[in-house]
Amino acid sequence: MARTSIQRPSEARERLLATASDLFYRDGIHAVGVDRIIAEAGVTRATFYRHFPSKEDLVEAYLGVEDANIRGAFAAAEASGAPPQALVGLVIDGLADDVAQHHTRGCPFINAAAEYPDADSAVRQAVDRHRTWFRSELEAVLSAAGTPDPAAGAAQLVLLRDAAMVGGYLDGWERVRPAFLSAARGAAGLA
Template sequence: MPAAVTDEQNRLDHEALLDAAEKLFYENGIQAVGMDQLRAASGLSLKRIYRFFAAKDDLVVAMLKRRDQRWRGSLATYVERVQDPRERVLSIFDWLAGWFAEPGFRGCAWINAHGEVGPGSAAVLAEVRAHKQAFHEQIEAWVRAAGSAATEPVYLLAEGAIVTAGINGDPAPARQAREAVAALLGRP
């Protein structure tokens, strides 16, 4: 009889699967990645994968949730190092520029997921909407702290920069959006 799988092994296997899914889905697209590719990349058997996630959509949702925590956490850490509230808002776009310039940048994982499976998967659509709402709330807090009511334009400029950079493969939209937000906020 095989040894029982420990909680630690379950945690490690779960993380390995999410790592593999995030890499493959982001690089290739959700629909293009089959379960055999996930098996090979994670080193887990299909039986083990299905014990963690009964359906591919469940794996997509878990991957997006985990990515959301890291992505928004990284953004918050970067922005909140800046003392001046106006500069904090502008630093959102500095962080975006750095992300856009990373090797392998392929745009927004949530927009990509929505484009592929969101409309046909209530769970994926809900996760995409949850991420976008949480990102909006982050921006709203920083914009209000800067004494501005321009949350919607700042949010839309950030989202537009993300989509444009993903399509063009160029980090310039972050700088352009930053300039537009600086004009919206007025000069210090």
């Protein structure tokens, strides 16, 4: 059994985070207990609490993964070298593809916020940070493309993406897709 990889990030920890992310997203946070997470990850209780002081820390790590994924997608799109005008279109299509393929159970942040009413909680703060970053990122993209009112356009795109996530989950993406794409392109000044 050649275990060659240097497990700096601790393979058990990664398995824990991956399975927990899947369970939290699919079944909701409060509905998933520590027992289920450790059983499905094939890890013992002691190992769990070695890596995460409490379940809350695991929840925050889960949102951190989601946040990192989206930032990575934006970074990749920007690194593609596409001109600013085309980048706006790429971003919108990327958001649509993401909803269609990876986020068919709604937005992880919106769903988490539904379960955490306290606006001062760490989870809600993570949600706020994510949304603030997302809005400013969109604003930067629109601004680079020379859109007349980048702030207003970004605000509209945030709204439309929220709607796409919720509508895709509850009504089906095929029903929401055309309205999202036309409205998003309009908000981005793509005619």
